Structure formats: structure tokens, C-alpha cells
Amino acid sequence: MTPDSIINKGKREPGVGPTTREGGQPVPSENVSITAGPQGPNVLNDLHLIEKLAHFNRERVPERNPHAKGHGAFGELHITEDVSAYTKAAVFQKGAVTPMVARFSTVAGEQGSPDTWRDVHGFALRFYTTEGNFDIVGNNTPTFFLRDGMKFPDFIHSQKRLGRNGLRDADMQWDFWTRTPESAHQVTYLMGDRGTPKTSRHQDGFGSHTFQWVNEAGEAFWVKYHFKTRQGWETFTDAEAQEMAGKNADYQREDLYNAIESGDYPIWDVKVQIMPFDEAEGYRFNPFDLTKVWYQEDYPLIPVGYFVLNRNPENFFAQIEQLALDPGNIVPGTGLSPDRMLMARAFAYADAQRARIGANYRHLPVNQSVNPVNTYEHEGHMQYHFNGAADPTYSPNRYSKGAGYLDDGRTSGSGRDLGAAGDLYVNPDPHGTDLTRAAYVQHPEDGDFVQAGKLYREVFDDAQRERFITNVVGAMQGVSTETEERVYAYWSQVDETLGARLREAYKASHS
Numbered sequence: 306m307t308p309d310s311i312i313n314k315g316k317r318e319p320g321v322g323p324t325t326r327e328g329g330q331p332v333p334s335e336n337v338s339i340t341a342g343p344q345g346p347n348v349l350n351d352l353h354l355i356e357k358l359a360h361f362n363r364e365r366v367p368e369r370n371p372h373a374k375g376h377g378a379f380g381e382l383h384i385t386e387d388v389s390a391y392t393k394a395a396v397f398q399k400g401a402v403t404p405m406v407a408r409f410s411t412v413a414g415e416q417g418s419p420d421t422w423r424d425v426h427g428f429a430l431r432f433y434t435t436e437g438n439f440d441i442v443g444n445n446t447p448t449f450f451l452r453d454g455m456k457f458p459d460f461i462h463s464q465k466r467l468g469r470n471g472l473r474d475a476d477m478q479w480d481f482w483t484r485t486p487e488s489a490h491q492v493t494y495l496m497g498d499r500g501t502p503k504t505s506r507h508q509d510g511f512g513s514h515t516f517q518w519v520n521e522a523g524e525a526f527w528v529k530y531h532f533k534t535r536q537g538w539e540t541f542t543d544a545e546a547q548e549m550a551g552k553n554a555d556y557q558r559e560d561l562y563n564a565i566e567s568g569d570y571p572i573w574d575v576k577v578q579i580m581p582f583d584e585a586e587g588y589r590f591n592p593f594d595l596t597k598v599w600y601q602e603d604y605p606l607i608p609v610g611y612f613v614l615n616r617n618p619e620n621f622f623a624q625i626e627q628l629a630l631d632p633g634n635i636v637p638g639t640g641l642s643p644d645r646m647l648m649a650r651a652f653a654y655a656d657a658q659r660a661r662i663g664a665n666y667r668h669l670p671v672n673q674s675v676n677p678v679n680t681y682e683h684e685g686h687m688q689y690h691f692n693g694a695a696d697p698t699y700s701p702n703r704y705s706k707g708a709g710y711l712d713d714g715r716t717s718g719s720g721r722d723l724g725a726a727g728d729l730y731v732n733p734d735p736h737g738t739d740l741t742r743a744a745y746v747q748h749p750e751d752g753d754f755v756q757a758g759k760l761y762r763e764v765f766d767d768a769q770r771e772r773f774i775t776n777v778v779g780a781m782q783g784v785s786t787e788t789e790e791r792v793y794a795y796w797s798q799v800d801e802t803l804g805a806r807l808r809e810a811y812k813a814s815h816s
């Protein structure tokens with residue numbers, strides 16, 4: 306299986322000669338409609354005119370909410386190292402080559418919005434593995450603004466447009482961020498250079514969450530994915546990004562397409578951080594909190610392989626717009642974790658895709674797995690695949706169609722204990738499993754501003770700090786006096802000098 310066999314699925318033979326209607330019937334004219342007399346009214350039984358207009362009216366599907374603006378390409382994942390001690394997943398075994406697709410996006414903007422608006426950028430990957438589709442739907446930052454899925458719709462609302470006037474609004478953004486202190490680490494990334502990557506090729510990607518790996522012996526590990534660009538990080542300054550937004554809204558889409566067309570294939574090294582299962586409880590930060598990283602001095606990067614993007618889509622709509630990436634697409638040897646954001650996402654994507662594309666979105670070529678599907682799910686809008694006449698439509702049954710790998714397939718066996726749900730993740734929780742509404746368990750060094758402060762002081766250099774101040778001041782323009790004060794208080798907690806520096810720079814920007 307190669308990327309070509311995926312991108313060519315569903316492609317028609319080149320159209321030669323006279324056209325047909327979608328039903329194959331010959332079309333008399335693509336140019337002239339039927340009227341009652343040369344100057345008379347159009348007729349309702351001009352079948353091709355009606356079909357052409359009606360289909361045109363249905364060309365769009367709802368855009369993604371969020372991550373509407375994006376672009377993508379196909380390629381291959383190559384595993385060069387032996388990580389079988391940590392995972393049994395076929396896709397990660399040394400020597401495996403797996404076809405894949407990647408989609409890069411911004412978060413807040415709509416379909417036609419500029420690629421270079423300051424934003425976190427989506428970095429989403431699908432691997433067509435022999436054990437089913439495996440998706441890592443991450444960003445170009447290792448963290449996120451929130452740690453509980455309950456807040457996600459509020460966060461996205463604050464980044465998009467006001468209901469009143471359809472405008473984006475700095476006051477709303479800063480009001481939300483400064484009342485959501487766990488956002489500080491991600492907002493530091495966003496206001497730094499990484500908020501304006503130059504191209505999709507010149508940025509790293511991250512799975513961001515903590516996931517689980519399980520090896521052949523059944524031992525579980527916690528894992529974070531890192532995708533390191535071999536092209537090197539390149540970023541625009543705020544001014545360059547804004548200028549490009551006006552000049553060419555599709556700058557990053559065009560860059561990736563042209564690079565691949567000219568044979569300049571971008572490559573990312575795939576690395577992981579591995580945390581032994583039992584170390585999670587004692588780590589200085591809660592390792593399931595998506596607003597935190599695991600420091601590389603604690604858990605160094607381990608090489609796994611690389612991926613290359615070497616094929617452009619054959620058709621943007623069919624293969625990128627209808628692409629349905631989903632963190633719930635996990636395969637044996639990989640799993641979720643107690644990260645509440647990740648668990649919310651495990652529900653949200655397939656639900657969005659049923660609404661955005663349709664109940665049978667997985668029947669579309671780009672969403673099909675390369676291994677055979679054996680299911681009792683059937684019917685609904687736009688069903689394409691169907692089971693043979695001899696297949697029963699229910700389980701359990703007296704036929705050979707089968708059931709889940711833990712079922713006996715002959716009876717529904719109520720009363721049987723099928724054990725821990727290790728296909729999702731293994732986690733005997735030392736804090737108990739009674740239903741509760743409690744915040745994340747705090748580890749000794751947890752604090753919302755700790756890692757943001759380290760990023761600002763120790764990772765950024767002087768020039769990056771200067772640009773960061775300029776970017777925050779730029780993004781503050783238009784905030785109310787009340788929110789302005791909240792912004793200084795927020796950044797003073799990240800670094801004690803920062804609030805005062807920003808106050809000075811904001812005042813200067815108004816003088």
C-alpha cells in the first residue's frame with residue numbers, strides 16, 4: 306500500500322469527448338438551456354440545467370469548527386529504531402513503512418482566512434496502518450490553553466467572532482485568558498515566535514497530550530510524540546505575518562503544494578518521550594495536564610523514525626476537506642490517558658464529522674482503512690460499502706461473521722466480566738474511581754505560571770523576549786481598561802518584571 310493507492314481511490318478516468326449527467330446519460334449542451342421559444346421562459350424539465358444548478362447549491366459541506374483553514378499532503382512514515390520494548394503497535398515496529406496524510410491548519414480563522422494570522426497551528430497526522438487508521442491530531446505547540454474539555458467551546462468562542470458584529474475582539478480574548486490562568490504557558494508560546502510560523506514545513510509538531518503505549522508483554526508506558534522539522538524552525542515577525550496575511554492569504558498552502566510539486570519533500574523526525582507507568586504518580590508536574598510539558602532533562606527524546614510528505618492530494622475537497630481526523634482513532638499498542646481534554650476529544654471529532662460530512666464519512670476513500678472492515682453498522686445517508694447477503698445484521702448470531710475479540714460470539718453473555726478496558730488505556734487509579742467533580746490532582750511543582758515563566762526566562766533569548774513584548778502589546782490593542790489591568794496582573798505572575806515591562810510598552814504604543 307502506497308500513498309498513490311490512497312490518493313487515486315475514487316478517481317474517475319480522464320473525461321474525454323461528450324459529457325454525461327451524473328447518471329451517465331448524454332448531455333445535449335453545457336452552454337444553452339431550454340426555453341419555450343427563443344425569448345421565452347426556462348422550463349422545469351430541462352434535466353441537465355436543474356441537476357447542474359441543484360448540485361452547485363450543494364457543493365459546500367460545513368467548515369470545521371475550529372481549524373477550518375488548512376491544507377495537507379500525503380506521504381510515508383518510516384520506523385528506523387526498535388521501540389518494541391514500549392509498544393506492540395505494528396505501525397511503530399522497526400522497518401515498517403506506512404502511508405499517511407497530514408493536515409496543517411490555523412485554529413480560529415474561517416476557510417478563507419489568512420494562513421499567517423497569529424495562532425496556534427494544527428499539525429494532524431493519519432497513518433493508514435495494517436491494524437486500522439491511527440491518527441495523531443496535534444498542534445505546533447507541546448501544550449494547550451486548557452486542561453478540561455468542559456471549557457473548550459468557551460475558549461473557541463472567545464477566539465472567534467462576537468455575535469454582535471461578527472468581529473474578532475481583543476478584549477474578549479484577554480478577558481478569557483486572564484480568567485483562565487492555566488492558559489499562561491500556551492499564551493506565552495502563542496505570543497512568542499511560534500505563533501507565526503513561516504510555513505507548515507518550517508515548524509515542529511507535537512501530539513501534545515500524554516498518550517499510552519503498551520508492549521507485547523502487556524506493560525504500559527506513558528508517551529508524548531514530537532515531530533522535529535528537518536527544514537528547521539522559521540518564523541515571521543508580527544509585522545511580516547500581518548503583511549503576508551494581506552498579500553497572500555494562502556501563503557502556507559501554496560508553499561507546501563509548490564515544495565512537493567518541485568520534489569522538495571519536507572521531512573520530520575519522529576521522537577517520543579517515554580515515562581514508565583509507575584512514575585506518573587510521583588512526577589513533579591501532573592503528567593496528564595495538557596498545559597504542562599515533561600521537561601526533556603527528566604524524559605529525553607527517543608528517536609523512532611521519520612515521515613516524509615511526497616504527494617500532493619489529487620483533489621483538495623475529496624481528500625483534505627472531507628478528511629476526518631480523530632484522536633479516537635487508536636490502534637492496539639497505543640491508547641489514551643487520564644487527560645480530560647483527550648477524553649473529551651475522543652467523543653468530539655467523530656460527532657463533528659457525522660454532522661459535517663455525514664454518518665457514513667468513513668466510507669469515503671480518504672477515510673477508509675487499508676485493512677478490511679468487519680462491522681454490523683449499516684445504512685444511513687450515503688452508504689457506499691455494504692455487507693454481503695449471507696452476512697447477519699446482528700450480533701451474537703449463529704453464523705461465522707464474528708464479534709468483538711473478547712466476546713465468545715455465540716451468546717451475549719451478560720454477567721461476564723471482560724476485565725479492564727485496556728484497549729483505551731490501562732490505569733489502576735490510586736485516587737479512586739468514584740464519580741466526582743474535582744480539579745486535577747496537583748503535583749509538587751504544579752502551578753499555572755511556572756512553566757510559562759521558565760519558557761520566557763530560559764528558552765527565549767533577549768531578541769525573542771523583545772518580540773514577545775511587541776506581540777503582546779499588538780494583540781492588546783482595543784482592550785478595555787479593566788482587561789488591560791488584568792493582562793498586567795496575568796503576566797506579572799509569569800515573570801515579576803513582565804507586567805511592568807508590558808505596561809510601559811503599551812503606554813508607549815499610545816503616546
Ligand code: HEM
Pocket residue numbers: 368369370371372375408409410426427428429442443444449453454455457512513514595628629630645646647649650653654657658661
Ligand atoms: C476538549 C478539547 C477539544 C475539542 C472538543 C476539540 C474539537 C475539535 C473539533 C470538533 C474539530 C473539527 C473536526 C472536524 O470537523 O473534522 C477539531 C479540529 C482540530 N483540533 Fe480540536 N478539539 C479539542 C482540543 C484540541 C487540542 C488539545 C488539539 C491539539 C493538541 C486540537 C487539535 C485540532 C486539530 C489539529 C484539528 C484539525 C484537524 C484537521 O486537520 O482536520 N484540538 N477540534
